[in-house]
Amino acid sequence: MIALVNEAISQLVERLRAGDSRALGRAVSIVESSTGTGAAVQLLEACFPLAGHSVKIGITGAPGAGKSTLVDRLARQYRDAGKTVGVVAVDPSSPFSGGAILGDRIRFQGFAQDAGFYARSMATRGALGGLAKATADVATVIAASGKDLLFIETVGVGQDEVDIMRLADITLVVLTPGMGDDVQGLKAGILEIADIFVVNKSDREGADRLEAELRELMSLTNHPTEVEWKPEVVKTVAATGVGVAELLQASVKFQKWLSCDQRLEVRRAKQWEYRLMEMLRAELLREIRDSGLRESELKMLASQIAARAVNPYRLIPEFLAGMRSGASGTNV
Ligand SMILES: Nc1nc2c(ncn2[C@@H]2O[C@H](COP(=O)(O)OP(=O)(O)O)[C@@H](O)[C@H]2O)c(=O)[nH]1
Numbered sequence: 001m002i003a004l005v006n007e008a009i010s011q012l013v014e015r016l017r018a019g020d021s022r023a024l025g026r027a028v029s030i031v032e033s034s035t036g037t038g039a040a041v042q043l044l045e046a047c048f049p050l051a052g053h054s055v056k057i058g059i060t061g062a063p064g065a066g067k068s069t070l071v072d073r074l075a076r077q078y079r080d081a082g083k084t085v086g087v088v089a090v091d092p093s094s095p096f097s098g099g100a101i102l103g104d105r106i107r108f109q110g111f112a113q114d115a116g117f118y119a120r121s122m123a124t125r126g127a128l129g130g131l132a133k134a135t136a137d138v139a140t141v142i143a144a145s146g147k148d149l150l151f152i153e154t155v156g157v158g159q160d161e162v163d164i165m166r167l168a169d170i171t172l173v174v175l176t177p178g179m180g181d182d183v184q185g186l187k188a189g190i191l192e193i194a195d196i197f198v199v200n201k202s203d204r205e206g207a208d209r210l211e212a213e214l215r216e217l218m219s220l221t222n223h224p225t226e227v228e229w230k231p232e233v234v235k236t237v238a239a240t241g242v243g244v245a246e247l248l249q250a251s252v253k254f255q256k257w258l259s260c261d262q263r264l265e266v267r268r269a270k271q272w273e274y275r276l277m278e279m280l281r282a283e284l285l286r287e288i289r290d291s292g293l294r295e296s297e298l299k300m301l302a303s304q305i306a307a308r309a310v311n312p313y314r315l316i317p318e319f320l321a322g323m324r325s326g327a328s329g330t331n332v
C-alpha cells in the first residue's frame with residue numbers, strides 16, 4: 001500500500017517536473033488540502049531538492065493596491081524574455097466570496113495556453129493560522145516544476161504575512177497614494193522586509209509626495225539586515241504598464257546584488273533558521289495533541305490551572321514524560 005502511494009507520488013513529481021501543468025495542479029491541491037498527511041509530506045520531500053532554482057519574488061501590500069495587476073505585468077515581461085513563471089497568490093480578505101480570487105483567475109487567463117506559466121490563488125477560509133506554512137508548501141511544489149521565477153503575492157497585514165514574505169528572495173512592498181498608506185503608518189515588520197518599494201497607482205494624486213517620503217525614510221533608516229542596500233523606490237501605473245520596465249530593472253539590479261558575496265545563501269539560511277523552528281514547533285505541537293492533549297482537555301486543564309487546582313510547573317514535565325514513555329492521556 002505504502003509502496004503504491006510512493007510510486008504514485010514519484011510519478012506525479014516526474015510529470016510536474018516535465019512541465020505537465022495538470023500534474024502540477026494536482027500536486028498543489030494535495031499539499032494545500034491535506035497538510036501534514038503522509039501523501040503531502042512525501043510529495044514535499046520529493047519536491048524539496050528540485051525547488052532551489054526558482055528566484056522567489058514576494059509582493060505585499062494592502063488589498064486593491066494593484067499587486068495582482070503588477071504580477072501579471074511582470075510575469076508577461078519575464079515570459080517575453082523566455083523565463084518560466086509561477087505565481088502563488090494568497091487572499092485572506094475574501095474567505096467566502098472568493099471575489100478577488102475569481103478576479104485573478106480571469107486576469108491570468110491570458111496565460112491559459114502557456115505551459116511556461118502557472119498561477120494558483122489560495123483562499124484562507126477565514127483562518128490565518130497555518131497560512132504561512134500552506135503558502136510555503138505550495139511554493140515548494142511550484143518551484144519544483146522548474147519555474148525560473150516564482151511570485152508570492154500576499155496582503156500586508158499581520159504576522160502571517162510577514163512570515164510569508166520570509167519565503168522570498170526579493171520582497172516588493174506595494175503602496176498607493178491616498179489610501180492612508182502614508183509612511184508613518186508603515187509597520188516596522190514591513191519596512192524591514194522591503195527590498196524595493198513600489199508606488200503603484202501613480203496616476204493618482206499624491207504619488208510624488210509618497211515617493212519623496214519613502215526616499216527620505218530610506219535615507220534615515222539602515223536596512224537592518226543588509227546595510228549596503230538601500231531599498232529603491234519605483235513609481236508604476238500597473239493598470240497601463242507605466243514604470244513596470246523600471247521595476248523589472250530595479251528587481252534585476254537587486255538580484256545581481258544579492259547574487260554577490262554569498263548574500264542570497266546567507267539570506268536563505270537566515271530564513272531557514274526561522275522556518276525550521278516553525279516547522280519543528282508545529283510538528284511537536286501536533287504530536288502533543290495526538291498524544292492526548294486535545295482542545296477539550298486543554299480547556300479543562302486551563303480552568304483547573306486558573307483555579308490553582310493544577311500546577312502547570314508540575315503538569316508539563318509530567319505530561320512530557322508520559323508522552324516520551326508512550327503513555328497517552330494527561331495523567332493528572
Ligand atoms: N488607477 C489605477 N488603477 C489600478 C492600477 N493598478 C491596478 N489598478 C486597479 O486596482 C484594482 C485592484 O487591483 P489588483 O491588482 O486586483 O489589486 P491587489 O488586491 O493588490 O491584487 C483593479 O481594478 C486594477 O485594475 C494603477 O496603477 N492605477
Ligand SMILES: [Mg+2]
Pocket residue numbers: 067068069089100104153
Ligand atoms: Mg490580488
